[in-house]
Amino acid sequence: MGIFKLTIFIILIGGLIPFATYKNFSLMKILSVLFISLGSLMGVIDSLFKLNNKEIYNVTYKLSDIFIVALSINNLTKFFMIIIYLISFFSVIYSFHYLNDSSKALRTALSYFLYSLLIISMIFVVSANNIITFIFSWEVMSLTSYFLVIYNYEDFETIKSGYIYLIFTHIGAMFIYSAFGIMFAYTNSLNFINLSLIPLNIKTLIFILSFIGFASKAGLFPLHIWLPYAHPAAPSHISAIMSGVMIKMGIYGILKIYTMLEFNSIITGYTVLAFGVISGVLGVVYALGQSDLKKLLAYHSVENIGIIITGIGIGMIGQYEKNFAMALFGFTGAILHTLNHSIFKSLLFFGAGSVIHNTKNRSIEQMGGLLKNMKVSGLTFLVGSLAITGLPMFNGFISELIIYFGSFQGLKQLPLTQFASIIAIISLAVVGGLALACFTKVIGVAFLGEPRNDNTSNAKESGIFMLIPMIGLSLICLTIGVFPKYFIKIALYGTETLFLNSIDFHINDYFNFSTSITNISLLFFLILTILFTLKYFCYKTKKIHNTSTWSCGFSKPTTRMQYTDFSYAFSIIKFYKPFVLFKSDYKKIDKIFPNKIEYHLEYLDIAEKYIIQNIAKxxxxxxxxxxxxxxxxxxxxxxxxxxxxxxxxxxx
Amino acid sequence: MSNLILTLTVLMVLFCLGSSRLLSIIYLIAFQGFLVSVLPFFINDKITISVILFILVTLLIKSFLIPIFLYFVMKRITIKREIEPIIGYNGSVFLGLIIIIISIFIGNKFNFHINHHNTFLFPAGITTLTSGIFLIIARKKAITQVIGYLMMENGIYLLGLILSNHNLNIIEFGILLDLLVGVMLMGIVLHNINKTFDDIDTTLLKSLRDL
Structure with missing residues (x-):
């Protein structure tokens, strides 16, 4: 517990120091980044070590008769603490070169302070053990993240996005608090205690209310509207923290409520699964239609939250059906995917931030050929893309594979569960395929080919402190992908908390495939190395000359001949027409010598268009x-x- | 004797509600301040030096300093009477009577452990307070509203007499100080409103709202 307090204290110091030193811009940044990253690193190491012993730490501070801070740190908490501290560590290092406008010194100082508060409040959210502590830290988390989103508050769009985020987060909070209210009415206790004895219909009500609330924080369809607004508006390292970590607080909340209720109802299992599936498929379809790089990544968060919720749904069904393997795979997959998503999504946001910072625009339509000038950003972005699409050798594959395993276990059950499992399997496959299409689009249009304007062709590589986190996270992606066994073990510690009457099992009984993954990956790398060596020796004497990409033998290619993102994605999106609305604006050619012709195409989100806008109206x-x-x-x-x-x- | 003073206080309220001349309202509020200030003489069981001191200071502020200040403000902005009140004078007096009835009704509901055996103190306080707010609502000129504010404070003072123990006058002093500063600020604000809008009609402030 001592190190826990020390960690928080160091991070808080890192947040407060900038106010004293903001007159000297670089000194402020150095001290703040140093303290916050040090504290976060300590947090990661501390939580990793504590995972081994299954002890539950309980602490209570009585601030007043009503406001009692109660903390309880179990294995699930430690797992989420690893995520929070890990991303916080990389993100704050990234901010060192990202926030480089010295005319905004005071604002930067405030941003570091809010950043440290955000990290601390998230730590308190995951370790809170009574309603008051939870609500308090939840509010602090929501408000600090709101202020971090509106960092560039001169821009009207930013303010608007900030408001949308604030409204959604507070509507969600309202649902959570009403669930807590019902909990309090039935137990007469402010502590998070076991609720297994209350009536089943009340349990269902509590679960539904809190599910809506936490889903709005997590960004589940159709409550995801704020994600594509807030992420582009926020600075990239904040997007990384929000998308990588903060939306996971919603997942944590769902798991926590589920554990507390000891809740066995097949209907809710199916409902959760259905929401996960819808969110996964539609998230990636909408992502495919975006040309704003950060908006695209925001929709991918919706998709990945969908995958995680699918895993939880599979786990819940397995728990009900008393199919231990199904429950184990479902929950473990969901929890491991939470970690994985936070890693590769932060990596992708860092990459996007680096690109946007240097090309000064967000639309991938204007980019192109960035891999030539920005080698490190490009390659790490590629790693992140491979991980998010769930290709082998990278971490996304591992967790999605486990969720697949869970779904296949469901095929042994009754027809209805069989049907649900088949839906889950198909949708996971669809999501994977579409995500692959989406990221080939991004890589192909933004990083390959030729630059489409001067800003892009003059783009330089970002500062070293922006590159270090990207390289670090890519290495972690690769490590989890190649040596999954240890990380599955970490996720299993988290899963154990969910099974209250857990059965003793050995990791090798269920997860022996992880060893073969390692073997196959190593074999692959060996072959790859051999091939590269062969290539090196074969081409050593031959003359290689460069030409522009995709010229295809054409003598005078222009950049306008390249694939654009719309032309690439349109044929896929057309297939999902009822769920994606098109808004096209096209002036027909009416003269023999036509003037400049414009064609404008926009995809609309049905959740925003039909559900949210009607409520708002x-x-x-x-x-x-x-x-x-x-x-x-x-x-x-x-x-x-x-x-x-x-x-x-x-x-x- | 205390009953007489309370009756006079309530009568002053009705007079204030019914008169249009600013000068007479200032006189009335000065007299009401005087009445309210001397009330502790007649309801306190024992009179100590501190009570006398307190009464004197209250008297000085309530019935001399503030009215004189208001008088000079009125001279400066050269406005003599309230024209076009939002609620007419007869209507105001009638509503004042209704307020008295409601106050007595409320007073019966509350069973305070009253030290002074004076059952009229509470209704009178509520009447004065509510009529003060009513005056703020019903009149347009800012100077009448300051007077409404003063009347409200007199009501609070009466209620305070019930609730506070004999020697706990420290809260009253605090309020008094607030009031003095408040009225002085009002004087400055009044001057500025007058300069900006060429009038002290507070309905003109409507143009300051957003959207």
């Missing part, structure tokens, strides 16, 4: 009717006070 109509209350007449404002005073005096 309804609310707008309702509040428009109440507009007369704010009329600007001071006399009547005071009259309100008088009326309330008299009514209160009469009622008391």
């Amino acid at each position: 309804f609310l707008d109509l309702f509040f428009e009717k109440l507009r007369w209350i704010q009329h600007g007449n001071i006399h009547i404002y005071i009259g309100y006070i008088l009326i309330v005073l008299i009514i209160l005096l009469l009622l008391i």
